[in-house]
Amino acid sequence: xxxxxxxxxxxxxxxxxxxxxxxxxxxxxxxxxxxxxxxxxxxxxxxxxxxxxxxxxxxxxxxxxxxxxxxxxxxxxxxxxxxxxxxxxxxxxxxxxxxxxxxxxxxxxxxxx
Numbered sequence: 001x002x003x004x005x006x007x008x009x010x011x012x013x014x015x016x017x018x019x020x021x022x023x024x025x026x027x028x029x030x031x032x033x034x035x036x037x038x039x040x041x042x043x044x045x046x047x048x049x050x051x052x053x054x055x056x057x058x059x060x061x062x063x064x065x066x067x068x069x070x071x072x073x074x075x076x077x078x079x080x081x082x083x084x085x086x087x088x089x090x091x092x093x094x095x096x097x098x099x100x101x102x103x104x105x106x107x108x109x110x111x112x113x
Contacts, residue, residue, distance in 0.1 A: 002038075002039075003043035006044065006105070007044060010029065010048070011055065013107060014026065014110055024056070024112075026056050026060040027112055028062070028063050030064075030065065030107070030108040031062060031105065032067050032106055033064055033066055033067065034067040034103045035068055035102045036069055037102075037105045039105045044062055045062050048060075048062050068081045068101070069081065069082050069099065069102030070082070070100045070102060071089065071099055072098045073096065073097050074094070074096040074098065076089060076092040
């Protein structure tokens, strides 16, 4: 249910900004959501439809771009993506890795008219 809080945060960020620019309607909001973020895109859609009622964002489409898990290996220097649910370096098998991406979630862009 933390997706409701996330949706409220999205609206708190988007609505004041679009009002500054005299926007008539928000068409879409593009989000980047990391595979490890724990955010469920379907729940974002569900809560967005409810929370955006009566606002400039009502009816807007949520577009989600998933961000894969990317690591750097402290042992062999590998930098790149890893297979899902694998927390080992794909080059050397080390667990001595640093997660570089895949935990984030943020608003990438807003399309409005």
